[in-house]
Amino acid sequence: MNPQLHRELWTSWASLLRSYAAAHGLNSTQHAVVEVSEDKITVRHGIHWMAFTEGALQYEDGTTLPFRLTEHGTAVVESNEEEMDHAAERLAREMMQA
Numbered sequence: 001m002n003p004q005l006h007r008e009l010w011t012s013w014a015s016l017l018r019s020y021a022a023a024h025g026l027n028s029t030q031h032a033v034v035e036v037s038e039d040k041i042t043v044r045h046g047i048h049w050m051a052f053t054e055g056a057l058q059y060e061d062g063t064t065l066p067f068r069l070t071e072h073g074t075a076v077v078e079s080n081e082e083e084m085d086h087a088a089e090r091l092a093r094e095m096m097q098a
Helices: 001-023 085-098
Strands: 033-036 041-045 048-052 054-059 066-069 072-078 078-081
Touching: 001 033, 001 041, 001 048, 001 085, 041 085, 048 085, 072 085, 078 085
Parallel strands: none
Antiparallel strands: 033 041, 041 048, 048 054, 054 066, 066 072, 072 078
16 A cells, blocks of 8 residues: 555544544443554553454454555455444444443
8 A cells, every 4th residue: 555545544543543432432421542652552442442454453351453544545454344434433432332
């Protein structure tokens, strides 16, 4: 993938995670924090966290799953491919309901 396209998708992914985590946190006493760097995005909510790199999604319990963004604007977790916004909403909801 073109590095410029990857950077744009990475920024969009972080923005989607931030938006959906904020939306799911509206009725919570704790808010999610999204930390973004060039090579890692970490979403924290209470004791729970998930971290994304170019090739993996890792959870606080040590589980690591294959992860990647595609040039078509989808996110692939393990072998499940979804539109980026659908994947971000699902992952944020699952983490914040844990």
